Amino acid sequence: MPGYQRHWLIMALFFGTSFLVLWSNYTKFKPGGITFLEGTILFCTFICTFQPIVASWSAVIGLLVMAFGNAEKSVYPYFDAKGPLPELRSRTALAIFMRNEDPSSIFDRLLAMQKSLSQIGRLQHFRFVLLSDTTLPEVMCMEDKGFARIKDNLGIGTYQSPFYRRRSKNIGYKGGNMYDYAENHSKGDEFFVPLDSDSVMSGDILVRIVSSMERYPQIGLLQPAFIGMPAVSAFARLTQFGSRYYLPVNYLGLSWWANDCALFWGHNAIIRTRVFREHCKLPILSGKPPLGGHIMSHDIVETMFIRRAGYECRLLPIITESYETFPPTLIEAMNRQNRWFQGDMQYFFLLKEPGLNLINRFQVCRILAKSLGPMAWFVMTSAFNIKSRVENPDATRVGVSVFSQWFIFRIFPRIAAFLAVAANPSEIKRYGGIFRFVISVVLD
Numbered sequence: 001m002p003g004y005q006r007h008w009l010i011m012a013l014f015f016g017t018s019f020l021v022l023w024s025n026y027t028k029f030k031p032g033g034i035t036f037l038e039g040t041i042l043f044c045t046f047i048c049t050f051q052p053i054v055a056s057w058s059a060v061i062g063l064l065v066m067a068f069g070n071a072e073k074s075v076y077p078y079f080d081a082k083g084p085l086p087e088l089r090s091r092t093a094l095a096i097f098m099r100n101e102d103p104s105s106i107f108d109r110l111l112a113m114q115k116s117l118s119q120i121g122r123l124q125h126f127r128f129v130l131l132s133d134t135t136l137p138e139v140m141c142m143e144d145k146g147f148a149r150i151k152d153n154l155g156i157g158t159y160q161s162p163f164y165r166r167r168s169k170n171i172g173y174k175g176g177n178m179y180d181y182a183e184n185h186s187k188g189d190e191f192f193v194p195l196d197s198d199s200v201m202s203g204d205i206l207v208r209i210v211s212s213m214e215r216y217p218q219i220g221l222l223q224p225a226f227i228g229m230p231a232v233s234a235f236a237r238l239t240q241f242g243s244r245y246y247l248p249v250n251y252l253g254l255s256w257w258a259n260d261c262a263l264f265w266g267h268n269a270i271i272r273t274r275v276f277r278e279h280c281k282l283p284i285l286s287g288k289p290p291l292g293g294h295i296m297s298h299d300i301v302e303t304m305f306i307r308r309a310g311y312e313c314r315l316l317p318i319i320t321e322s323y324e325t326f327p328p329t330l331i332e333a334m335n336r337q338n339r340w341f342q343g344d345m346q347y348f349f350l351l352k353e354p355g356l357n358l359i360n361r362f363q364v365c366r367i368l369a370k371s372l373g374p375m376a377w378f379v380m381t382s383a384f385n386i387k388s389r390v391e392n393p394d395a396t397r398v399g400v401s402v403f404s405q406w407f408i409f410r411i412f413p414r415i416a417a418f419l420a421v422a423a424n425p426s427e428i429k430r431y432g433g434i435f436r437f438v439i440s441v442v443l444d
Helices: 003-032 036-068 104-119 137-155 173-184 203-215 234-258 273-279 299-308 330-352 358-390 395-422 425-430 434-443
Strands: 092-098 126-132 163-166 191-195 199-201 219-224 270-272 312-316 322-324
Touching: 003 036, 003 234, 003 358, 003 395, 036 234, 036 358, 036 395, 092 104, 092 173, 092 203, 104 126, 104 137, 104 199, 104 203, 126 137, 126 173, 137 163, 173 191, 173 273, 173 299, 191 199, 191 203, 191 273, 203 219, 203 270, 219 299, 234 312, 234 330, 234 395, 234 434, 270 273, 273 299, 299 312, 299 330, 299 358, 330 358, 358 395, 395 425, 395 434
Parallel strands: 092 126, 092 191, 126 163, 219 312
Antiparallel strands: 191 270, 199 322, 219 270
């Protein structure tokens, strides 16, 4: 099925399902007419169920592709996961972005990637670029000393010596840091791989995604799915487990319908440097922060600008040796979500940005609805409470109906992931047997 038909299919499935959900609740209000409170409830229902409905249909599609399709041909024909390690002819920068963090673990990960590439004989096609936005003097000192300590070893075998740059003015957050690299420090780099300070990739996956970019010049960005590195805290381990079993079937469906309009997650991806330099200079939004000013969450905007320029953006939906570190505690996870929320709220400008295609605007709406969902739940719950006290004591029945619908859509992707693993004996064995797997899924 062509990409544009997949785009229309997911939108048709979403809007059809949303209509049924809203209509089922509308009919409960209809006999007495629609009041302001009821209209508010219906609107909030639409917001709260947006992402769960899309995720549920992604899971359905993923199951169908697993059961009846050939993902290597229909989803990621550009990537060879099983063949011999390809030879390369291009040059790629591994660009690590740093800001006010202890650099010791960062340097350890860079050395690990260097060793991995050296062991497979492909290190000569890569170099390391360290791009710092650090503002704390004590961290600056640690970065300087650490880089001086590893510079010589890190540069052995690469096509160019390691490069370390710290900006004196942190203009444009991380997006500004990335663009400064592309504009001023990327000479000779056909591709670059942005890495966060807590992420790492093996030599095998790096070589294979570079090969994909060489063989498919129409791809401007390729985002491999990543999983959590081994963790110690119970919270991080639970999060890691959830992403590990949830990823294959759900990301497979997402990659199928997104096709050439997949999204960038900010790191552990490969980008065509010239395309990024020519098309990804981020605008400064009108108004004052937090909604105006420099863009905080750069990745979604850059993806859509690359697609607008005519290049494909692809999601590789299989588990590879691409990792990040998950927050060890709930508080740290909530702090990260808060940062993402602040960045997501700036995406309203993309709804009217010229040149973006329809599926990109649909994905902007999905991201906004996901971020606004908790607020919509609060407003909807308040509206139900007021309605039950002022207008109709039976309003709580409608509230139970709305919650039930939301819960079904929310839990279905995990059920689909469970079925996908349970149907594969080798996968069940990897999780320690069916009993341990079921207990872990219930806890998740």
